[in-house]
Amino acid sequence: MRTAMASMKTLFPCLLWGLQCVLCRDVFLPPGTLYRVAGFPLSLPCAVSGYDGPRTQDFEWFLIRDDAEGRQMGVVSTRDEGFPYAPFQARVKSGEVRVERDSGDKVRLVIQRLRADDQGKYECYTPSTDTTYQGNYSTTVPVKVIPDTLQISFSRSLSGQPVPEGAELTLTCSAGIQSEQLTHLSVTFGKRGEAGEASESGVGVREVISIDKLLAVVPGPAYRKRYEDGEITLEKRNGEAGVDVYVMKMRAVRPPDTGAYFCEASQWIRDPDRSWQKIAQRTLDIGNLTVQRLAESLSITSSPKGEVTLQVGSPLILTCEVLGLPSEVSSGLLVQWTKKGSESGGVAGSGGVEVLTHLNSSCLQGATQNMCVNAQVPSHSETLFFMLCYVKVEVARMSPNGVVSWGDDLSRASGGSMEKVAEGRYSLKLFSARPLDSGVYRCVVSVYAGERNPGVSTPATLTQRSEGVTVNLKSKDVLVAAVAHLPRGPLLKRGSTITLICNATVTTTGPAQAQVQWLRWPIPERGGKKIPSPAFDVTLPDPSVQKRPILVAALMYDGVAKIYTNGSEVSVERLSAGSYRLRVHAATMEDQGVYVCHAQAFGQDPHGGWYNTGAKAESNAVTVYLYARAADLVLIPLVIGVSSSLFVGIVIIATVTCCFMKRLARQRAIK
Structure with missing residues (x-):
């Protein structure tokens, strides 16, 4: 028992002393030895903790020089302006030596320009504000001042003369250090805003690319994408006497690259x-760069100028010339020829240039890139609503690597050519011009400045187009007429074959063929629009409700049949020189509707090729209804569960109905 009491008496003072030590004052400096370079700043952080009194503590700095035999020298104090010793008084007064406060209990000693005699042991002391004097009130750290051996230079500065957009830029900087201590070197190329802009708008310094202290290449935030694309590179080359050469390259400069460039070398050490x-750290100005925009010099011209009139079948030759490309810049060019309808708004067959294309399935389905609108086109018998497309198509293009491709009209690939006849000069040739080749042609050039073979996703530096060349083609007078009718016969029922005849005639000189398309609208509901005709009245769908017809089938000018519906079996054939037949086999209720025959005239040029003359006609509308079959009428009451006691009545109704339907059919056949 006495032993336990003795142990408690010994343990209690130890616990009390430990608690006091936890709460005692402590001063912190970085562990040493620290190596710093003469002529450059020294920044020593000092912090105090575990103190009593106000949150804002005072600090005093002492220096014990290596040759002072332990004698302290006052450097600077936060509470006493007369604290510095004579060697530091002027430096403290000028601000070269000062204390910067990070917080109430954290400060740093800053010596703006270290001197060789600043080497020694630095002590950070905190005057006591505690009720009892306990803990550490100061600590020291050795600082060694090493000589400045950082070198930086450049072999060629920027002249300040404008550099064309897309030109290659190469900047070279040499840097090195020769130190007995293990230090590392980093080199950075940067830019100070655009020329003449830094002082006005406050544009800051931008880091372009650097090799850091661990020899990793690091692009600046604004240049990361260009670095990843390989547009900006930085290479380190071994030099002489420990001075290495750093080469930065920009594959193609851009207008935002305008500015004042510099090279910065930094020496690093690990504490x-x-x-x-x-x-x-040393910074060297390389010079100013001014990038001249390509748009200021580039121009695209096409020839012949203005308007060209040709006979059908004649060759069409257009030339595109790219002017103002800097000779010292290697640029890829994408050259396109586009065509759109004449700005005069003429219609084929009226003496003007055609603006409206033929009615095709891609237009009807809204899949074309051209602008489709509702339009009223007069025909020989009536006015019908259908879709027409204003054309703006690509005729041909030549990629930067010289590959030629043709646009919407693939048949031109064998009937024309696109060539590079000289540097910056391109020609488009159509060996035998057709009426649909009429329109306004433009040469569109996309320039990839500094990119001889740009990638698919590479954006063009600039795209410009030439003035339009209007091409008119004199064609023969062509007249087209189309009449559609439903042959007389039995009433059409679900499952019957719908037969429609289209008589299409083409009147012109020379060989000609008709191309026939069949279109169908649903049977209009109440509210549909009635359009008068000299022969009869036909109700067509309200265009605001049903804007597009359904393309059922077509018989091309060369005899090829095309079927566009996925429902019933459909066939189309040519019965005679001007008679065309459409048949819908095993018709369903979806096949009934308002049918229209659309005919186009194709002529033959002197070279034997067929072309669309642009002449067209729309037939009258034919309405097709499908009647219910007798078997359907019989099955209706059976489906809904009528009792067998009504069987006799059902037989009577079915018999009367069948007789009535046969009588109607005989009357229709007599007429």
Whole structure:
């Protein structure tokens, strides 16, 4: 028992002393030894903890020089302006030596330009504000001042003369260090805003690319994408006497690259606490860069100028010339020829240039890139609503690597050519011009400045187009007529074959063929629009409700049949020179509707090729209804569960109905 009491008496003072130590004052400096370079800043952080009194503590700095035999020298104090010793008084007064406060209990000693005699042991002391004097009130760290051996130079500066957009830029900087201590070197190329803009708009410094202290290449935030695309590179080359050469290249400069460029070399060291510190830095101005925009010099011209009139079958030759490309810039060119309808708004067959294309399935389905609108086109018998497309198509293009491709009209690939006849000069040839070749042609050029073979996703530096060349083609007078009718016969029922005849005639000189298309609208509901005709009245769908017809089938000018519906079996054939038949086999209720025959005239040029003359006609509308079959009428009451006691009545109704339907059919056949 006495032993336990003795142990408690011994343990209690130890616990009390430990608690006091936890709460005692402590001063912190970075572990040393620290190496810093003469002529460059020294920044020593000092912090105090575990103190009593106000949150804002005072700090005093002392220096014990290596040759002072332990004598302290006052450097600077936060509470006493007369604290500095004579060697530091002027430096403290000028601000070269000062204390910067990070917080109430954290400060840093800053010496703006280290001198060789600043080497020694630095002590950070905190005057006591505690009720009892306990803990550490100061600590020290050794600082070694090493000589400045950082070198930086360049072999050629920027002249300040304008550089064309897309030109290659190469900047060279040499840098090195020769130190007995293990230090690292980093080199950065940067830009100070655009020329004449830094002082006005406050544009800051931008880091372009650097090799960091661990020899990793690091692009600036604004240049990361260009670095990843290989547009900007930085290479380190071994030099002489420890001075290496750093080469930065921009494959193609852009207008935002305008500005004042510099090279910055920094010397780094790793302190005992494993943190990296920049101990020296030098910056060298390389010069100003002014990038001249390509848009200021580029121009695209096409020839012949203005308007060209040709006979059908004649060759069409257009030339595109790219002017103002800088000779010192290697640029890829994408050259396109586009065509759109004449701005005069003429209609085929009226003496003007055709603006409206033929009615095709892609237009009807809204899949074309051209602008489709509702339009009223007069025909020989009536006015019908259908879709027409204003054309703006690509005729041909030549990619930067010289590959030629043809646009919407693939048949031109064998009937024309696109060539590069000279540097910056391109020709488009159509060996035998057709009426649908009429229109306004433009040469569109996309320039990839500094990119001889750009990737698919590479954006063009600039795209410009030439003035339009209007091409008119004199064609023969062509008249087209189309009449559609439903042959007389039995009433059409679900499952019957719908037969429609279209008589299409083409009147012209020379060989000609008709191309026939069949279109169908649903049977209009109440509210549909009635359109008068000299022969009869036909109710067509309200265009605001049903804007597009359904393309059922077509018989091309060369005899090829095309079926566009996925429902019933459909066939189309040519019965005679001007008679065309459409048959819908095993018709369903979806096949009934308002049918229209659309005929186009194709002529033959002197070279034997067929072309669309642009002449067209729309037939009258034919309405097709499908009647219910007798078997359907019989099955209706059976489906809904009528009792067998009504069987006799059902037989009577079915018999009367069948007789009535046969009588109607005989009357229709007599007429």
